[in-house]
Amino acid sequence: NAGVMQNPRHLVRRRGQEARLRCSPMKGHSHVYWYRQLPEEGLKFMVYLQKENIIDESGMPKERFSAEFPKEGPSILRIQQVVRGDSAAYFCASSPGGDNQPQHFGDGTRLSIL
Amino acid sequence: QKEVEQDPGPLSVPEGAIVSLNCTYSNSAFQYFMWYRQYSRKGPELLMYTYSSGNKEDGRFTAQVDKSSKYISLFIRDSQPSDSATYLCAMKDSGGGADGLTFGKGTHLIIQP
Numbered sequence A: 001n002a003g004v005m006q007n008p009r010h011l012v013r014r015r016g017q018e019a020r021l022r023c024s025p026m027k028g029h030s031h032v033y034w035y036r037q038l039p040e041e042g043l044k045f046m047v048y049l050q051k052e053n054i055i056d057e058s059g060m061p062k063e064r065f066s067a068e069f070p071k072e073g074p075s076i077l078r079i080q081q082v083v084r085g086d087s088a089a090y091f092c093a094s095s096p097g098g099d100n101q102p103q104h105f106g107d108g109t110r111l112s113i114l
Numbered sequence B: 001q002k003e004v005e006q007d008p009g010p011l012s013v014p015e016g017a018i019v020s021l022n023c024t025y026s027n028s029a030f031q032y033f034m035w036y037r038q039y040s041r042k043g044p045e046l047l048m049y050t051y052s053s054g055n056k057e058d059g060r061f062t063a064q065v066d067k068s069s070k071y072i073s074l075f076i077r078d079s080q081p082s083d084s085a086t087y088l089c090a091m092k093d094s095g096g097g098a099d100g101l102t103f104g105k106g107t108h109l110i111i112q113p
Helices: none
Strands: A005-007 A010-013 A019-024 A031-037 A043-050 A053-056 A065-068 A075-079 A088-095 A109-113 B011-014 B019-025 B030-038 B045-050 B054-058 B061-066 B071-076 B085-093 B107-112
Touching: A005 A088, A010 A019, A019 A088, A019 A109, A031 A075, A043 A065, A043 A075, A075 A088, B011 B019, B019 B085, B019 B107, B030 B061, B045 B054, B045 B061, B071 B085
Parallel strands: A010 A109, B011 B107
Antiparallel strands: A005 A019, A019 A075, A031 A043, A031 A088, A043 A053, A065 A075, A088 A109, B019 B071, B030 B045, B030 B085, B054 B061, B061 B071, B085 B107
């Protein structure tokens, strides 16, 4: 499968636990983007990463959220001490980089907080 | 005023009709425009990508951009029941590290057989 792979597809956590969402970009893509889709809301940009670097985190909540894209392995979006309001679909997209290269999305991780 | 406005619908049309979907935006820095299709419980699927004013055609789909009016459209010809989905417009400015897309809320389209 050459597409953007996200796992798990569904994740259930209790309030106060940690959530880790993983994203493997398309083959040949070195740019990764995370978005959040709340019920009845549009997709909102969170963070843009290249290998080992955060390029733009202007959409990330200031607390409890972090992201990384290590030299080896998938990109990780980490949410500490989850709260009910974190329940959403989290989507990852990737591109080869450059203005004329569109972003391609995975099928998302649906996070539910009990 | 939201950066990108898109009528959420639902928009219901009979099979075979021409569908017109639209977005308006307020940020004149937006230079790249995309249309994505999203089926329920799935990720957005890229349909069209353009960065100039005018029309771009791909099969049954035509994307239209009018930068002077800050208005973009997606036309679907010979609509099929399988086109029933949510259509998202997205846009971004010309880089400088700001590669995050700004999305409309999406229009829910229903094609009646």
